[in-house]
Amino acid sequence: MASENSPLLAYRLLGDEGAAFSANGAGGPGGASARKLSTFLGVVVPTVLSMFSIVVFLRIDSTGSSGLQVLPQGYGWSLLYGSLLLGLVGGVCTLGAGLYARASFLTFLLVSGSLASVLVSFVAVGPRSIPLTPWPGPNGSSLPPQVGHFTGFNSSTLKANLGAGYAKDYTTGAMMTFASVFAVLFNGCTGIMAGANMSGELKDPSRAIPLGTIVAVTYTFFIYTLLFFLSSFTCDRTLLQEDYGFFRAISLWPPLVLIGIYATALSASMSSLIGASRILHALAQDDLFGVILAPAKVVSRTGNPWGAVLYSWGLVQLVLLAGKLNTLAAVVTVFYLVAYAAVDLSCLSLEWASAPNFRPTFSLFSWHTCLLGVASCLLMMFLISPGAAGGSLLLMGLLSALLTARGGPSSWGYVSQALLFHQVRKYLLRLDVRKDHVKFWRPQLLLLVGNPRGALPLLRLANQLKKGGLYVLGHVTLGDLDCLPSDPVQPQYGAWLSLVDRAQVKAFVDLTLSSSVRQGAQHLLRISGLGGMKPNTLVLGFYDDAAPQDHFLTDPAFSEAADGIQEGGSPALSSLFPPPRAPGSPRALSPQDYVATVADALKMNKNVVLARACGALPPERLSRGSGGTSPPHHVDVWPLNLLRPRGGPGYVDVCGLFLLQMATILGMVPAWHSARLRIFLCLGPREAPGAAEGRLRALLSQLRIRAEVQEVVWGEGAGSGEPEEEEEEGDFVNGRRGDAEAEALASSANALVRAQQGCSRGGGPGGPEGGDGEGGPATALTFLYLPRPPADAARYTRYLALLETLTRDLGPTLLIHGVTPVTCTDL
Numbered sequence: 108m109a110s111e112n113s114p115l116l117a118y119r120l121l122g123d124e125g126a127a128f129s130a131n132g133a134g135g136p137g138g139a140s141a142r143k144l145s146t147f148l149g150v151v152v153p154t155v156l157s158m159f160s161i162v163v164f165l166r167i168d169s170t171g172s173s174g175l176q177v178l179p180q181g182y183g184w185s186l187l188y189g190s191l192l193l194g195l196v197g198g199v200c201t202l203g204a205g206l207y208a209r210a211s212f213l214t215f216l217l218v219s220g221s222l223a224s225v226l227v228s229f230v231a232v233g234p235r236s237i238p239l240t241p242w243p244g245p246n247g248s249s250l251p252p253q254v255g256h257f258t259g260f261n262s263s264t265l266k267a268n269l270g271a272g273y274a275k276d277y278t279t280g281a282m283m284t285f286a287s288v289f290a291v292l293f294n295g296c297t298g299i300m301a302g303a304n305m306s307g308e309l310k311d312p313s314r315a316i317p318l319g320t321i322v323a324v325t326y327t328f329f330i331y332t333l334l335f336f337l338s339s340f341t342c343d344r345t346l347l348q349e350d351y352g353f354f355r356a357i358s359l360w361p362p363l364v365l366i367g368i369y370a371t372a373l374s375a376s377m378s379s380l381i382g383a384s385r386i387l388h389a390l391a392q393d394d395l396f397g398v399i400l401a402p403a404k405v406v407s408r409t410g411n412p413w414g415a416v417l418y419s420w421g422l423v424q425l426v427l428l429a430g431k432l433n434t435l436a437a438v439v440t441v442f443y444l445v446a447y448a449a450v451d452l453s454c455l456s457l458e459w460a461s462a463p464n465f466r467p468t469f470s471l472f473s474w475h476t477c478l479l480g481v482a483s484c485l486l487m488m489f490l491i492s493p494g495a496a497g498g499s500l501l502l503m504g505l506l507s508a509l510l511t512a513r514g515g516p517s518s519w520g521y522v523s524q525a526l527l528f529h530q531v532r533k534y535l536l537r538l539d540v541r542k543d544h545v546k547f548w549r550p551q552l553l554l555l556v557g558n559p560r561g562a563l564p565l566l567r568l569a570n571q572l573k574k575g576g577l578y579v580l581g582h583v584t585l586g587d588l589d590c591l592p593s594d595p596v597q598p599q600y601g602a603w604l605s606l607v608d609r610a611q612v613k614a615f616v617d618l619t620l621s622s623s624v625r626q627g628a629q630h631l632l633r634i635s636g637l638g639g640m641k642p643n644t645l646v647l648g649f650y651d652d653a654a655p656q657d658h659f660l661t662d663p664a665f666s667e668a669a670d671g672i673q674e675g676g677s678p679a680l681s682s683l684f685p686p687p688r689a690p691g692s693p694r695a696l697s698p699q700d701y702v703a704t705v706a707d708a709l710k711m712n713k714n715v716v717l718a719r720a721c722g723a724l725p726p727e728r729l730s731r732g733s734g735g736t737s738p739p740h741h742v743d744v745w746p747l748n749l750l751r752p753r754g755g756p757g758y759v760d761v762c763g764l765f766l767l768q769m770a771t772i773l774g775m776v777p778a779w780h781s782a783r784l785r786i787f788l789c790l791g792p793r794e795a796p797g798a799a800e801g802r803l804r805a806l807l808s809q810l811r812i813r814a815e816v817q818e819v820v821w822g823e824g825a826g827s828g829e830p831e832e833e834e835e836e837g838d839f840v841n842g843r844r845g846d847a848e849a850e851a852l853a854s855s856a857n858a859l860v861r862a863q864q865g866c867s868r869g870g871g872p873g874g875p876e877g878g879d880g881e882g883g884p885a886t887a888l889t890f891l892y893l894p895r896p897p898a899d900a901a902r903y904t905r906y907l908a909l910l911e912t913l914t915r916d917l918g919p920t921l922l923i924h925g926v927t928p929v930t931c932t933d934l
Contacts, residue, residue: 148208149309150302150319152215153382155327156374157301189427196376197420200384203411204308207381214374221367222330228358229337234259237356239349240277255346257357268339274348286490293440293487299324300446301378317469380419388415395510441495444484445503451480453522460525538639545928550772551577552716553635553642554614555628555704557695559606561655561687562648563662564721567729569646570612571776572716572769577640578614580607583627585695586620596620602683609664609680611731625700625707632711643927645708649719649920650701651911655687656722702903706896709926714765717893717910717922724919725887728778740782740887743863744770744814747789748892749856750849750909762892764810765925770890771812782887784814787863789821810930819859846905853912860889860917889917893924 199210237255258264273283281287302319306312338347346353355361384403390396391403405414429435455477457465488496554569556562559580570578580603584596596618603616617635621627628645635642659665659681688694696704708715725740746763767786773779786807788800800818807814864886891914897906914920 144308146315146319150315151323152211153301153378154323157378196380200381200416201413211374214370217370218367221363224363225354232357256343260340265340384415384419388412437492438495441488441499444488445499448481448484451477456522460529462525535638540639545931548929549574549576551643552646553579553581554646555581560657560659560684563658564724565718566610568721574772579635580614580616581631582618583624584620605680624696625704628704644714646716649717654690657687698907699903702896702907714925719914719920721919730778739884741884742782742784742888743886744786744890748894750894762925765929766890766923768929786814786816788818853909857913889920891922893922
């Protein structure tokens with residue numbers, strides 16, 4: 108039996124349909140049987156009949172040219188005739204494509220015979236006068252009867268018919284214009300999609316659709332042109348304007364024309380209904396509109412989508428309530444134009460995307476013709492009916508938004524991705540790193556993550572710090588590819604991309620395989636990004652002895668079913684990442700390699716951010732919404748190296764400005780708008796209060812940074828003694844002073860910072876949990892100056908211990924070292 112499976116929106120070479128085919132060509136329930144319609148029956152016949160039906164026949168009413176009433180007239184009778192015809196058509200389409208093909212072929216023979224009789228009549232019939240139905244006059248009277256003339260071939264008749272001469276439509280009383288005539292005439296071209304709608308029933312759709320459509324269009328164009336020429340040469344304007352059924356008046360045998368009218372109406376209705384039902388069934392199968400189209404999924408044992416046929420029948424029955432074809436002509440034409448514009452736009456998108464697999468076989472195809480098609484369709488839409496055009500475009504936009512929100516099947520492929528790739532590649536090539544300027548600097552972050560289960564707050568904080576810049580999540584998998592059968596990194600990308608989606612961060616993912624974390628970090632620092640979009644800042648979590656937390660268990664965005672299966676049957680995200688490291692278990696990164704990684708980044712001229720205790724950040728500050736309703740907080744910035752024995756002029760160096768820039772960027776995020784920025788000015792032992800603060804405020808004014816400036820004095824151990832010659836930044840860290848003095852200085856700096864946090868809360872030291880006290884809001888985040896690692900690798904462990912002492916019990920803290928200029932005061 109013929110295939111009853113619907114032609115989906117995409118023709119699949121392999122898939123469920125192919126799996127459903129059996130040796131004898133019969134499909135199982137809901138499956139598909141073998142396609143068997145040829146090019147002629149499946150494409151040429153329905154296309155020709157659809158294109159003929161609208162203009163040549165469907166505009167003819169059921170009243171004879173002599174006024175003899177063939178069928179009772181009126182709105183109710185018209186609705187009845189249409190409903191009966193629709194019921195017959197629906198019955199044929201419900202029984203399947205095989206019966207439809209045989210009925211279409213029989214109709215094609217009847218229509219061809221009717222057309223042949225009309226063409227012969229133009230030559231065989233002599234001149235005659237044809238009485239016309241009189242127009243209704245005022246007060247129920249009738250106007251004097253008019254007479255049309257069939258003159259035979261007459262050059263004067265042709266000359267009189269060459270002008271426009273628009274008049275009123277005698278069926279509606281509306282004045283005709285170019286747009287209204289085009290709206291009716293254009294429907295004669297709408298059948299070109301009839302063959303494409305039957306793609307699921309064809310033996311060879313890729314060959315049959317273009318070949319059959321071109322043959323049908325060429326044949327129909329020739330017949331239309333011939334009819335236009337013969338009509339304008341033989342019929343005067345009165346006859347053409349006042350009797351749309353003049354073919355019967357001049358026919359050798361008028362009943363044959365009437366047979367052609369009903370035959371072509373029947374065929375066009377069948378073609379439209381069966382094509383619409385197949386498309387509707389495809390939409391239902393792809394679950395694009397959920398339960399709304401659920402009845403259209405129902406199929407017979409042979410695969411015929413009779414549920415979609417009945418669904419389409421109901422929709423058409425509603426349209427029949429309009430009563431007159433000319434009433435619907437403008438709306439129908441606009442919808443067809445939208446469809447054709449969408450097809451042209453799809454081809455144009457594929458051509459502009461330069462997709463290698465888009466290889467159209469039509470030799471005359473070019474993007475110019477596609478663009479011309481889109482422009483002309485849109486232009487004619489608004490010329491015909493601006494209201495209907497605007498409404499149809501709005502409806503199409505709403506449907507597109509709905510489909511985008513619901514998410515379509517991934518097996519379709521998305522032309523938007525191809526277009527984006529083409530455009531991104533083009534603009535990346537134009538993004539010249541030689542044209543970089545400090546005025547347009549933005550942070551481009553590479554966050555190295557070992558296990559995201561313990562780093563979710565840091566992921567979201569880094570997403571806020573990027574300020575429209577590049578954000579890359581990097582991960583190093585330990586191993587040697589020579590000892591492995593395949594690359595273990597590639598299967599991990601799906602889990603990391605799902606993590607990015609679930610965490611709602613705008614980040615790329617870059618994974619690598621290396622024998623050590625340090626080498627892997629070097630790889631990522633060198634090769635992450637592309638062109639002018641490469642990371643300029645490395646972000647690391649802090650290396651301490653704190654037990655890692657599993658934020659997947661507490662974060663609402665990662666709450667999943669207990670069985671570890673997400674909706675849709677895919678594995679839960681928590682099952683794709685290992686549990687956090689147990690306290691005391693060995694680590695993948697040693698303290699030496701951790702500090703060496705920081706040193707490597709600075710050698711590569713990358714800025715470095717070390718984040719500690721980000722899990723204690725207020726949750727409302729990490730949200731995507733505004734932080735206006737959250738409790739007030741402070742963001743503290745200490746733009747001076749607290750591990751130097753004296754204050755020094757450290758507020759205008761590159762690193763200090765980098766701290767100010769990063770804190771300001773964070774304050775521009777909606778969730779941090781309500782947080783107040785505080786900058787602490789550390790006075791040296793001989794500095795007078797007020798002078799340094801004035802200079803700093805002037806600098807902040809130039810940089811357009813709003814912040815509260817507070818002066819603090821170094822405490823005990825922070826720089827007592829006689830003044831010495833200015834030391835280089837790394838000298839103290841490298842050990843010119845003893846370990847005990849270095850530890851005392853770090854402890855003193857830690858106490859100084861905690862004291863300022865305590866003053867703001869009116870409570871003890873720690874994180875921001877203290878809430879609002881008598882002293883003011885709590886400190887949500889602290890920015891500290893990160894000293895350069897020592898030059899001697901043997902002192903890396905001591906350096907890390909000093910950082911641990913400096914940041915102990917400070918709550919969420921960012922240790923930052925900047926090496927690139929990030930701001931300037933020039934216009």
